Structures are given as C-alpha cells and as structure tokens.
Amino acid sequence: MKLLFIRVSLFGILLFNGFSLKAQQVKPDDKYNRREEMITMRDGIKLHTVIFSPKGQTEKLPFLILRTPYGVNEYPSPEKQGYVKDMADDGYIFVFQDIRGRYLSEGKYAMMRFSRDKSNAKAIDEASDTYDTIDWLLKNIPDNNGRAGMYGISYDGWTTIIAALDPHPALKAVSEQATPSDMFMNDDLHHNGAFRLSYAFEYAFMEEISKTDSLYQFGNYDTYDWYLKLGPLSNMNKKYIHGKLPSWNDFTIHPNYDAYWKKQALKSRLDYPRLAIQHVSGWWDQEDMVGPQDAYKALEKKDTKNQNFIVLGPWRHGGWAGGDGRSLGNIKFEEPTATYFRKEIQAKWFAWYLKDKGDGKFAEVISFQTGSNKWKNYSAWPPKDVATKNIYFHSNGKLSFDKPSAKEAKPFDSYVSDPAKPVPYRARPIEETYGPGSRWYTWLTDDQRFVDSRPDVLTWKTDTLTQDVTITGDVIAKLYAATTGSDADWVVKLIDVYPENYKKEPKMSGYQLMIADDVFRGRFRKSFSTPEAITPNKVEVYTIDLHAADHVFKKGHKIMVQVQSTWFPIIDRNPQKYVPNIFEAKESDYQPATQKVYHSAQFASSIELPVAE
Template sequence: MNYRNGYNTLLVALGLALLAPAAAQQGTPAGAEAPAGQRAKAWTISDAMIPMRDGAKLHTRVFVPARPGPALPFLLLRTPYGVDDSEEALNSRYRELAEDGYIFAFQDIRGKFASEGKFEMLRARRAAGDANAIDEATDAYDSIEWLIKNVPSNNGRVGMLGNSYLGWTTVMASLDPHPALKAVAPMASPADMWMGDDFHHNGAFRLSYGFEYAYMMESGKGSAQFPFDRYDTYSWYLALGALGNVNRRLFKDQITSWNDFAAHPDYDAFWKRQAFSAHGRETKVPTLSVAGWWDQEDFYGPLTIYRELEKGDRRGLNHLVVGPWRHGGARFGPGDALGAIQFDSATAKYFREQIEVPWFGFYLKDRGALDLPEALTFESGSNRWRRWDAWPPKTGVEQRNLYLGAARSLSFSASKNDDGGQFDSYLSDPAHPVPYRHRPIQATYFPGGSGWSTWLTEDQRFVDGRPDVLSWESPPLEADLTIAGDITAHLFASTSGSDADWIVKLIDVYPEHLSSNWALSGYQLMVANEIFRGRYRRSFETPEAIAPGAVVEYPFSLHAQNYTFRQGHRLMVQVQSSWFPLIDRNPQTFVRNIFEAGDGDFRPATQRIYRSASHPSHVTLPVVVSPQQ
C-alpha cells in the first residue's frame, strides 16, 4: 500500500481500517501525456465505508492528488450510478477541476452498489425536528464530517456538484448544510417530479422515461436495462396498451416507483413533500444552478431551484447559468453544437473553465474575484452570452402576444372576427398517437446510441402536416426578434371527449434557401414546448372531467428561453394532443386514475383550437426591447 505523505500510516494509527486502498492504479496526469509505460501516478486512490448516524455505511472512493502540495478542499459527488468510472471521469468530465487541484470523493448513495441501507428514489427531506430521521442531507453531513476528520491534508472546506440525480443530492445537502460545505453547483437537478421534471409535466405522465428509469434503478442494487424485444419502442409501448398492464404483465408490483406512480396520479402530499418548492428558507450556501435550454429531462428543475432560493437570498449567494445544452451537456465535450444546431463557440468548455473553476476557486480557495452576474444565459440564434441582473429580466423586456390566426397564420395582431367558425380542428386517436421524435425510437438507454439525448433539437417537419398536428406560421421576420424570460401558452380549446392533453410548441423555421448551411434549409427547431393534461385545469390535486364541446382556456408555461429568431426566419406554433411514448396516451375518456384505465377507455376525440376575438389562442413572448449587455 503506497500512500504518500504518510496517509496510510496515519489511518492505521487512528485505527480507521475502513479506508482501504484500492488496487494500484496508474492514471494519466490531467492535462499531460507521458510516454507509454512512463506515466506518473496522478492519484492516491482509496475506498472507505463511511458510517452514517443510523449505522449504515456508505461506500466512498477518495482521490488525493499524488504529488505533495498545499492543503486542498474536497469536491464531493454523491451518486446512485456507481463510482466505478470515477477515475475516468476525473480525466474527462471533471478534467478542468482536477487540474486545478482538489481532493475528490465519489460516494454510492444509500442502498446503491456497494453502499449499505435501503435505496429510496429521491428520498424526501426528513420532517422538521425529527432528530432520529435520515435523508440525503444527513448522509451528506455525516460524510463531510468523516472526510474532514479522516483524510489528511485537507483545508476544511467542501464543495458539492453533480449532474441530474447528483445535482439533486447536492441541492438536498445545501438545505441543512455541514458548516464546511462552502459552495455548491448543482447541474440539471430535478425540483418537482410531478410539475415539470423527469416523471410528469403538469400531471401528464412521462411514460418511457418513468418506466425505463424506474426499472433501471429499482430492479437491483446496480443498474439494469429493460429487455425490450423491439428496436422501435414506439411499437412496443403501443402494444403494451393501458398503464395497468405494466404491473399485471411485467413488474408484478416489484418496482416501488412504479407503484408510487400508480398510487399517486395527482399532485398529492407524496409529491409535494419531495418538491423543492416546499422548502423555502434562507440561502445559506453559495449556489450556482446550471441548466440547459434543450435539457430533455430536467430543465424545469434548475430554474425552479434558482427561483425558490432567490426568495431567501439576502446576501447575493444565488446564481443561474443556462447554456445551449442537453441534459448535463455542460459537463463534457466542447458544447459547440447540439444535434444539427451550431453555436459558434465551445460553450461547455467555456462554462467549465471560465465559470465553474473560478466559482469553486473563489469559495474553496479564496482565489480572485468572482465575476459572475445574477444570471448568465446563452442566447441561441445570435449565439452569444448575455448577463442579467435578474432572471427573468425585470427591465428591457415587453410581453407581446403571438396570436393563432385564420389560414394557419401567426402574428402579433389579434383577430377582430368573432363568428362561430373561428377554430381549427383535428382528430386525436389514441390508437395512432403522434411520435415525440423520429422513428424508430430506441430505448432511452439503448447501448447502441439512443436519440433521446438530442430529441428536443430534431427537425419538427417529421410531424408538420400530420392530420392530428396543427401548425400556424408567421411571415418571414423583417428584423431579428429576441426573447428573454418566461413563455406562456393561452390555449382556448374544446374536445368531444371528457379529458385531453394539449401540447404546444414554439418553433423557429429556418429560411428555405439557407446558403450558409444547406442542411438546415427549412429546418423547424423547437425553441420551447410543454404539455398540459386537461383534467388538471382547475386543480392539480383534484382532477375533473372536461365537459364535451365546452370551450376552455388552458394557460400554462412553456418555461423560459433566451433566443434570437433571425431576420428572414419564421415563427411557428404547433398544437397536438399526443406525444408518444414520451407521454402516456390520454384515454380522452375521463377515468379517475389513468393508471386504472382499461384498454376500452381509449377513444378518438375531435379537438378544436379557437382563434376568435372572444377566444384568442396565443403565446405570450418576453420580447427584448432594450438589452442590458
């Protein structure tokens, strides 16, 4: 056992046999390439089983820079996905931070991989005043306490970071922080799994992700892929039928999260207890929330976390960064493109080098000044970074309504016509749902490379023109149009059924003859989108049937964007009622719990979208009229 600086000797002297060295590993020093066979050892690597307050022990892999140097802060990452690739991650995903000098600790969270205890999906925060309970915050607290006391040559400061579930464990640790936790940077963290993150959006169940992720996380202590027998999962999910068939035919009540989905279809106490919005408090730890405009899993989360923390941020500790990324896209690669869309610069590399490294250097090493605005966003279309003193911007932005018009037109002028024929209609058939991306639709975690990660930037022409998708389009823009802030849909609609889903997309239509990039000629890029399940129009807690034929207004958020529609481009709004198998099929017949619907409950329905003076369907855009910087 070759521990530098007396590391192993000290641990033995302290009687801490928990920290056992891993097998000798030779790693390439970050930022340098040595001749084969002569590469220096980059890290002293050891494994520990860290005791929690309830007696469970959590497996933690600790990386200490092999070269002697000054006392260093920790960066702690708590993951449900296993620590086996942590050394590779230090030379790739966390390369810039590794080069800057930190002690890294990667930990299997409770009940996963080599850690003891019982895994609970997104374990809710413990009740206030319950000193005997545990949650992710107590596990982080106990881990930090142990690391500081038992790993030599640390400076007594800890930062936490991570993407997705790791972002969520980071956020939870900041709610009841250890005094040594000095800065966090959660990336793509969920905030509310019913309102807008992984498992539901406005009550609509995210079928393929919920099914495949729950199976992966809860079919064993490791990770497993569901064994689909069809390459195109669109066909597989359609053949599966009603949601009740999942337990009857497949899961047999053995997947806890699926049972929770079925038992809690509405926004009840189960979901509210998990939601970050339920934890209003003073912001105690400097927090850098990181989001991606085209995050296919958790875009709602980071913006919600930022917004909630802002309510209690009296010391200017709360910041937001949003880039042109997919889920966790800032963590790897240059970030100069997403799918077919180019951004003209290495946006992810810029984040890691110019934002993340200075962030942790300032709070954990007392280095330099922090040149970071309240919110830093990448403005796609114009492809530049923008600095804001508030998000959404409070000044320099004007709310303008983009109206659906006759002959599938789209403009900023409202209709003055109020006769009874001012609507467009389509037949929504659950037996033939609209695919959410190009078919074939591989499994979400398909080992051969799934299109899941970039589906939000796919060309929407693959559904434009379907009889069950309506599109309204503006004339070519005479000048650039920039938006920054929240986008809201106001849909006036009716259905011949008694329940309905409404999907609204805001799309940038590229010129038909784009000589600068012929491959993007006529491209339809989805800039913003969201779904709303009609049964929740009055209450997310108590669903109600929709009266057939009644014209109802459905106002709902399409989230936020900072985007420039360029001169010569067109604006488009699309509306549809299925998005399969991303979203489960709405039976379009009201059933109190959709998870209990039978195959016979799924019926076609005629949907009408109104565009009259009294029922003016529109999308409200935050148009920039005087940009800050």
C-alpha cells in the same frame, strides 16, 4: 411473462453524469492517489466512498464531493475526467460516493428520499448522509483546508441541493446542475400532470430492479410499438413487472398532485440560500430543464446575501460536462460553450469559494442566447426589462402579433386525436431511452417537419420576419380549445423556422427547431390536486407554461406554433374519456376525440412572448 434485464455500468450507457468514462485503474502517471473507504453514517449504515488526493500535495486543499446512485468504483483519476479536469489541474481532494442502497453502499435505496424528521437523532436523508460524510472527511483525510464543495448533474444535482438545504458548516459552495425540482409538475416523471411514460418506466426499472443500473429488454428496437401494444397502464404490473418496482407502484396510487408529490418537491423544502449556490440549466435538457430555474427562483426570494446564481446554456442533459459544446444535434453555436462553462464558470466558481482564488465577481445570471449565439449577463432571471407581447393564431395557418378580429374567416381549426394512432414525440424508430443507438439525448432539437403531414397536428406560422425578434424569459401559451371527449392533452410547441434557402448551411434550409414546448393534461386546468372532467364541446382556456428561453428569431426566419394532443410514448396516452385514475383505465376507455383550437376575437389563442426591445 418472465422479467428480463441486463446489468450495465453507468459508463456503458452514460447518461446521468453527462460524461463518458471507461473503467480505469490508477496508474503511476496519474496525478492523484486513490483510496476507498466505507464511511459510517449516524444510523450505522456504511457508504462506499472513493477519495482522490493529489500526489505531492504541498498545500491544504478543499474537498469536492459528488454523491450519486450510478456507481463510483470505476471512476478514473480526476485529471482524466473532462467534467472536472480544469479543477483537477488546480488541485482538490475529490470525493465520490455511492448513495445508500446503490452499488457498493449499504442500506435501502429510495428513488427520491423524503427529508428526515430532525427530532429523531438517528433519522437520515441525503442531507444527513452528506453531513456525516463531510464530518468524517475533515477528521480522517489530512491536509484539508476545512472547506468542502459539492457538485453534480441530474440525480447528483438533486443530492447536491438537498445537502445545501441543511449543510455541514464546512460546506461552503455547491453547483447543482440539472436537478429535478417537482416530479409532478415538470422534469422526469410528469409535465403539468401528464405522465412521462417511457422515461418513468425505464428509469424506475433501471434503478430499482437491482443495486446496479439495468436495462429492460423490450424485444422491440422501436419502443413505440411496445408501448402501444402495452395498452392501458394497468397492464404494466399485470403483464410485465408484477409489482416489483416500488416507484411504479407509487405512481399508480398517486395520479394527482397530492401530499406524496408535494412533500417530494423542492419548493416544499427550499427556503433561503445558506451558502453559495450555482444552478445550471440547459435550454434543450430532455430530462431536467426546469428544475434548476425553479430552484433558483425559489431561493432568490430570500437571497439577502447575494449567494444565489444561475447559468443557462445551449445544452442537452449534462451536455456541459463533456465535449466542447459547439453544437447540439444539427444546431451549431459557433462557440465552445461546454469548454467555456467548465473552465471560465465552474472552475472559477469553486476556486473563489473554496480556495480564495480570483476576484469573486460572478454575474447573477449567465445565459447563452441562442440564435445570436452570444453569452449574456443579466441581473435577474427572468430579466425585468422585457415586454410581454402576444403572438396570435389566425385562420389559414397564420400567426401574427395582431389580435384576431370579428372578421376572422373561421373561428377554429380542428383535428381528430386517436389514442390508437398517437403522434410520436420524435421520429421513429424510438430506441430505448438509454439503449444502444438511442437518439434520446438530442430529440428536443430534432426537425419538427417529421409531423408536418399528420392530420392530427395543427400549425400556424408568421410571414418571413423583416427584423430580429428576441425573447428572453418565460413563454406562456394561452390556448382556447374544446374537445368532444371529457379529457384531453394539449401539446404546444414554439418553433424557429429557418429560411427555405439557408445559404449559410444548406442542409438546415427550412429546419423547424423547437425553442419552447410542453404538454398539459386538461383535467388539471383548475387544480392539479383535484382534477375535473372537461365538459364536451365547451370552450375552455388552458394556460400552459412553456418555460424559459433566451433566443433570437433572426430576420429571414419564421415563428411557428404547433398544437397536438399526443406525444407518445414520452407521454402516456390520455384515454380522452375522463376516468378518476388513468392508471386504472380500461381499453374501452380510450376513445378518439375531435379537438378544436380557437382563434376568434372572443377566443384568441396566443403565445405570450417575453420580447426584449
């Protein structure tokens, strides 16, 4: 089949940097002068760089740097970029750079470049390219104050934290926002070993088929149908991309958590904070919610100089960079959370570390608590003054803080999971991730009632709450389950159910809002490096990290848990018959299986909640 694609600018599909821009030329009324440079790296490769300096500059200013694979040539003057306008009004020298191999920069692109061998003076990585760029800027851009800061969202957040691990002496503060941290355990490409099919394919195609962003042409508006007709994953190369995507080829030969993934992960690179680092995470980030929290936790262990901070807000991927942040999808927050972040947190952060403005008093943890819709400050993340309380599954769809007794009416609930009829991860149609009309950006806030009538989704819920229940910290599922197959996926969702008659906003009556959720591939229950088949019909315990939340289940609401075994096509279909490498599975390997989720005195499935008293 012929490979079809279209090229689109970042600003046409607008996603990764979290803000919308249109191509603009610098105009006479712009506050910044623009210049372009091709800056030479230590190995001779030249990187395309756009530099904006304030007109009529009267003081020496620091650099603010963003390095990206998404193309910088069309960036308008900084005061016209909502993401950085507050800082632009204050005055910085802004530097935007295409990373090597992308858009107008020379060199070869690598999706997630490994760290270099420092014994080789000409070896390069994203840290060395940042170092060489800063070195050039200090020598060639006049009226700088000798300091640099760096920021960015998603991939740009990753280039930011990589630069901070091996920084130029002039790099004083960075704000990594929505960085991926471990592409096998969480974030873009896998969750707990389960492959993020639609995102991984569409992103790899967009970045690797050419030097500029390109969308695959599915021929189906509802990509659910296209991915289902794809059949086994082996058909992707066989029928469609024919080995043309280096990253996809790597996915197929690294199905387990081996050295390839471990070397790529941040935890193999992070040791201690060498400069001031601000991590930024969104509660409903559909791409990289976990990364900033993992990075913060890893660096916090050796933060002897109090240089490691985190901000957590009610945002989608990059949602803090544009708009006012008063709502997300159907959910309202009653506060301009994004505006507050840009003006009161981001701008003040860089003003202190790069310009000595302000008092330098920043809370260790700044979190927007959903449900109560209030900003909160904590001295640690997760906070230490919370109590773990289990909320248990029971017969007849009941959920409560009481543990099941021997009198439980039935020890388990069951459903048939059929790979031929997978549960969609959001209401259909499922548009191409970054295609026209896509609802990808807010799907984590979607009303989960769209799966209520499916026989392959189990539901438990509490009685109406008589008082608020506040959770602040990590949420863990302990699932006791069995399958008639020899492999299985387990999707667990913690949900806030609005009152059936919600007078404050009638259209939200009965709304089912996911607060914490994730998927776990059963073969990895003992080891992500060495998977094992599941013994059919044997009860196993699956410990599933649903990640962090800071949320108040309000009085009058209910707490709900849903469990299912497919989440398609964001997660590939598990054949449910164990095969060593799912990328090599055959059509005949995909088989229906009966799944049992237990809630007995012996096998008490539950969710561990970090309850704040």
